[in-house]
Amino acid sequence: MSEQAPRGMRLHIGIFGRRNVGKSSLLNAFTRQQVSIVSDTAGTTTDPVEKPMELLPLGPVVFIDTAGVDDEGALGELRVARTRKVLDRTDLGVIVACAADWGDFEEALLAELAGRNVPVVAVLNKVDLGGVDARIEAGLSARGVRVVHTVATQGQGILDLRAALLDVAPADFVDAPSILGDLVPPGEVAVLVVPIDKEAPKGRLILPQVQSIRDLLDHDAWCLVVKERELRAALSTLNRAPRLVVTDSQAFLKVAADTPQDVPMTSFSILFSRFKGDLATMVQGAMAVDGLKGGDKVLVAEACSHHPIGEDIGRVKIPRWLTQYVGGKLEFVHVQGHDFPEDLSPYRLVIHCGSCTQNRREMLNRILRCRRAGVPVTNYGLVIAYSLGIFERALSPFPAVLEQYRELASRQGNRE
Ligand SMILES: Nc1nc2c(ncn2[C@@H]2O[C@H](COP(=O)(O)OP(=O)(O)OP(=O)(O)O)[C@@H](O)[C@H]2O)c(=O)[nH]1
Ligand code: SF4
Ligand SMILES: [Mg+2]
Structure with missing residues (x-):
């Protein structure tokens, strides 16, 4: 039943x-x-x-x-x-x-x-x-x-x-089965990289990090939580390779450099793209970055209404990386909470956060609305990995999706 x-x-x-x-x-x-x-x-x-x-x-x-x-x-x-x-x-x-x-x-x-x-x-x-x-x-x-x-x-x-x-x-x-517990067998180690910078909330971890730790514990996996500066040293103390390294997307490049090539690596928001949304659709959405040009409107949507601090990822870092990649000035519109626009037609791309505070059905509904409007939709971690040129690396824990991406990319003659 x-x-x-x-x-x-x-x-x-x-x-x-x-x-x-x-x-x-x-x-x-x-x-x-x-x-x-x-x-x-x-x-x-x-x-x-x-x-x-x-x-x-x-x-x-x-x-x-x-x-x-x-x-x-x-x-x-x-x-x-x-x-x-x-x-x-x-x-x-x-x-x-x-x-x-x-x-x-x-x-x-x-x-x-x-x-x-x-x-x-x-x-x-x-x-x-x-x-x-x-x-x-x-x-x-x-x-x-x-x-x-x-x-x-x-x-x-x-x-x-x-x-x-x-x-x-x-x-x-x-409801998707798990955040990352299915990627790390019982008794094996996942390393979670959590930068403690001025954008990090005082005295606590953010929800995707806490939920990931809990999910690993629920699956009898082990978990090592480190800041990005200590990753290399921490890895050298382990007597066997971790099954997975997960980083905050902001530290993607450093973590990619410090993690051995044969260790699957991704970001919290990419894990959430699968957990709360639909990874395959959002991977295709990230590829739409190649079609962007100066003057295009991009919607950046966050499911919660936190106050942006300093170099906020949605307001500062993603616009900066994306603008550099596209090589032209894009117009970014930011929405938070339930303010997802009815009319998506002005946008060439929707970039969504990991959506940790809303349920999967709501996120899937948003994806469907984008689809209906013919607007590609992707997520923070995916668009960052794409614009930083480490997309395949960031998809390494998901071989089936990686394979699909490679096929699509070769058909389209993609850059990476
Ligand atoms: N005008 C119109 N005709 C339709 C539409 N949908 C199906 N038809 C036609 O209706 C007839 C029956 O369609 P089917 O899909 O075979 O119907 P069914 O419910 O599977 O029928 P059974 O297998 O006999 O139970 C066909 O001639 C279709 O072309 C529709 O939306 N508009
Ligand atoms: S809802 Fe989105 S912006 Fe808010 S904490 Fe979760 S992932 Fe980050
Ligand atoms: Mg029939």
Whole structure:
């Protein structure tokens, strides 16, 4: 069941509805592939069709396109039985209806899924043919059911559906498994580099650092916390190499120089790009730096509202490094807390902090909004590593993402 689904398991998204409403067309639009056969003959899909995919920014899912379940007769019963079986492995239900035809049949499906504690998105498809009934829609919304309008054959509304799936997905699926505990086996050492400069808060560590230490302890890993000046000496006292070195992004260059090449190294904010956001999307976002030119507007967003002190990373250091890299004057706009702009269209790039104070769902929503607006989004650590020329090094703890980056970079003929 959805609430107990082990982390890392694919989220099973079942697509249900009457025959001919466009379930298979919707799956094809989502995957941009002809996964399921579509025709205007009712009852085209006879057996459930499964399509595993990486649904950015949600993660690994499997869509299950089912046979329409409204038909009668012996063959119909068989189909209904097969479709009902899919209900048993559905973590998230999509009920598809033709725009004007939400009725008792769909309500029964809704009740069935609700009885199983499975979250639901209602899709009113074929809105190009008109006929959305505002009262039906209001009734669904009043009961907390997310409603999305689509024209599956034209791919319309697919991004809205993506956002709705993210909103209703069970929390244990949306929450990423760990910050770094999965990167350091039990009994092995991670070295955390924490500069104590005038930007560091008095008398305490910041949340990403504290959460990282706790995560290592939760995973029975060991942890050595040092300032950047002491890293080299600290490493020389260890009798075996650490499994990971994590630094504050501000000390990236020094830490990269002092950490042996074969030791994976990254920054706290890159760890948080994976933990709170979507690392693969944000890596692609960092590559958009190469397309920036003088005069472009860049949004720098922080999830909390701390007071900037001295050489603040978001207000001073990132603008400086990025301007140097681009070789032209960029226009930076800063937002904090919940003030993420509605209209992202003026921006050529969004750079987000590690987002340690907001939950992953909120960060993923922001990523989706950027995607909808066609604006690349990345994060502090990634953009710093990129503009300092140590991007591959900073991705070394994440081989799959590094591989994806290399492929993309070679296709685009990138600088690093
Ligand atoms: N106008 C319009 N036609 C659509 C839309 N979506 C699907 N169709 C058409 O509706 C018909 C049925 O589509 P399918 O995707 O096969 O429907 P289904 O729900 O999978 O049907 P079964 O497999 O029989 O249960 C096809 O002719 C599609 O081209 C839409 O948004 N607008
Ligand atoms: S919310 Fe962002 S800016 Fe605030 S402490 Fe966390 S990572 Fe830093
Ligand atoms: Mg079908």
